[in-house]
Each structure stands twice: as C-alpha cells, then as structure tokens.
Amino acid sequence: MSNLPLLESGCCTPLVREPLGEAQAADLAGVFKALGDPVRLRLLSMIASGSGGEVCVCDLTGAFDVTGPTISHHLKKLREAGLIDGDRRGTWVYYRVVPERLALLSQLLSGATA
Template identity: 70%
Template sequence: MSKQELVVLGRPDGCCGGLSSAPLDEEQAADLARVFKALGDPVRLRLLSMIASREGGEVCVCELTPAFDLSQPTISHHLKLLRQAGLVDCERRGTWVYYWALPAALERLAALLRVPQAVAPTA
C-alpha cells in the first residue's frame, strides 16, 4: 500500500470502517484533515471533479489550465496538493503531465463518510 493510500485511509492498518464505527485517533484525524484541506479549496475541488469526470480517465494539464483564471504554476501547485493528499496521480509524457483520479482512494474516502442507516425501532 502506498503512502498516498495511507493518507486517504487515515489508518495504517488499511481498515476503513467509517467515522461511525470508532472515534479517530490523533494521527488518523491529522491524516484525514490533510485530505479534507485539499478538498476544501474550490479550485482543487473543481480540478478533482474535472479529472474524475473525464472520459477515458485521464486529462492533460494543458486541458485543465484554460478553465481557470490562474497561472500554470498555480494550477500545478493545486494539482501537487491533490497528489499529496492521495486523490490523484500523474505521469509525465514528453512536455505534458497527465492526471487521473485514484478511484480506490475516493471510494475509501466515501466509505469513511458513509453512516449506516439506523434500524428503526419496532412499535
């Protein structure tokens, strides 16, 4: 399991029972806070959405940059933070960098936030 995956999981043992299964310890909370901080910025949230929704599963940074009124270095910084949070990965091909979302990381994050529906008491 990569370090990126550990950040998203927030748990070194790979278990992701969800927030409702047990309280987070300090390390888990710190790891997850980095992920939520990455997602808490509107530009990074849009970038993740653009990458994750891309048909074919990957997108060139050259296609992401024009969607924003920001410089290319600023976009690259935001993408770096998404990579560090373990939400996307990338590969350089010639002069361009291609990004793709990490579905397993997004699924683990969704599972962490999922709260099972309580069973209604019977009358």
C-alpha cells in the same frame, strides 16, 4: 500520501462506529483541507470526469482564471493528499484520480461497512 492503515486497507471502520486515531485524523484533515479549495475541488472533478479516466494538464489550465504555476500548485496539493496521480508523457502530465482513496472517503463519511 500517508501510510496509515486506515488509508491502505481494503476496508476500514466507519467514522460512526469507532473514533479516529490521532494520526488518522491528521491525515484525513489534510485530505479535506486539499478539498476545501474551490479550484482544487473543480480540478478533482474535471480529472474524475475526464474521458478515458485521465486528463492532460494542458486541458486543465485554460479552464481557470489563474496562472499555470498556480494550477500546478493546486495539482501538487491534490497529489500530496493522495487524491490524484499522474505521469509525464513527453512535455505533458496526465492526471487521474486514485479511486481507492475516493472510495475510502466515501465509505468513511457514509458510515457504510465494507
């Protein structure tokens, strides 16, 4: 995940009020690229809507017609984009969304001010 001020602060200047800097645009492009894949978008949705706020990877793999390593690759891309986080419990990894990152994207695209 990036260390850009835009993505760390509790508020940001909405896209409609001030142009993005080069580094901010590059970071956000990576986030949107991660979201541009249908499998990743479905994975994010499944994780975000999981009961208790998290989902075991074992519950994700059966929902797709792709291999386990492919699901792992997609989860890695979502994690690198800062959209999800996870921790290992025994042999399984449990994933949850990073609410601050999703809220920032929502705020940025809506043009709302903090």
